[in-house]
Amino acid sequence: MRKTIIIGTGPAGLTAAIYLARANLNPLVIEGPEPGGQLTTTTEVENFPGFPDGIMGPELMANMRKQAERFGAEFMTGWVNGVDTSKRPFTLQVEGMGELQAETLIISTGASAKYLGIPGEKDNVGRGVSTCATCDGFFFRGKKIIVVGGGDSAMEEASFLTRFASEVVLVNRRSELRASKIMQDRARSNDKISWSLNSTPLEVVADGMGVKGLKVRNNETGEEELIEAAGIFVAIGHNPNTKFLNGQLTTDSHGYLAVKPGTTETNVPGIFACGDVQDNRYRQAISAAGTGCMAALDCERFLETAEETVSAAV
Known part of the structure; x- marks a missing residue:
């Protein structure tokens, strides 16, 4: 007892x-x-x-x-x-x-x-992959960052990260976002945020020293591309x-x-x-x-x- x-x-x-x-x-x-x-x-x-x-x-x-x-x-x-x-x-x-x-x-x-479950993701947690913008955003001052997600938390983290990043690319599997309208509008009105919608993340690309970018597939065309970035923030809940x-x-x-x-x-x-x-x-x-x-x-x-x-x- x-x-x-x-x-x-x-x-x-x-x-x-x-x-x-x-x-x-x-x-x-x-x-x-x-x-x-x-x-x-x-x-x-x-x-x-x-x-x-x-x-x-x-x-x-x-x-x-x-x-x-x-x-x-x-x-x-x-x-x-x-x-x-x-x-x-x-x-x-x-x-x-x-x-x-x-x-x-x-x-x-x-x-x-929650993680994406793609190659290179878990291996680079703390070396460019993060799930907490408030914790790690400062480390990417002046750099390009990717945020993955389509909900309110993704919009919030993307907006927050623009305080540090030179550019934030928001990647979402669907063409529509789950986030509330007010959160979407706030993100869309931010000049530092660009969009890669209807894109499926395939792999976190790194070179042993850190993250180099995120490989994604365009769900409409099937084409794959590497979005170069120094950091990837997973914001899917x-x-x-x-x-x-x-x-x-x-x-x-x-x-x-x-x-x-x-x-x-x-x-x-x-x-x-x-x-x-x-x-x-x-x-x-x-x-x-x-x-x-x-x-x-x-x-x-x-x-x-x-x-x-x-x-x-x-």
Whole structure:
């Protein structure tokens, strides 16, 4: 039996672990096969406060983990296959560990960016391929950039990237865009954005030093061409990592865990959500860490109230 178990080890989960460990609650942190979240796949992080010269993503995550361990957080590696949220203590089925129980849960399993699944893409993540314009746009100042996607997020990222890029080419598989009219109009009115619609991405072309461009096929003519660019931003959405919950917790229309406004409380008392798994808007390391702090404080207060209730009953 644990006071609390944290599922996930991105900035949110590790921050929650630091706070709970310092409160002598000895949290157990369950990390999946890719500990540290999306920051472990990035290179230099320049927008996390406290690092004026930047810091490598994996190093930042390693430092957060060491800090949590210093205060007594315990870490285990395993895949959570299922959670019974119907009663407290909550029961987790963890591959390689069997059954675990906890009085409270903090879910910080993040959201995985959708990728195109084409050759050269995953190999060049952090070397010219990105899924976060806010994180990486600065590195492409004065360069030509490609944004792939046709929804609101693609329009938003393309518009944002024009602050840095000399040109942004927006590539979309269809001739029509899924984005709202206001977002389309905003992008179309930007002189720095050009369009390659009805084009299917085929391959990210790189030379070992970095990305050189994106090979696409014109769906009308069948002709293939290489759109030269220094960076490729994939903006086709994210999938919140909630499958293991089997629909037991309330989500929003996009599948992100719903929390009570101003808190990290889910619809089940004693279960809290933080980080990208409940954030479909900001998806930044610093905002995730902030909600990790909130989740830890919400969890601590919940446990204190529960103990006071038991004491009063006795």
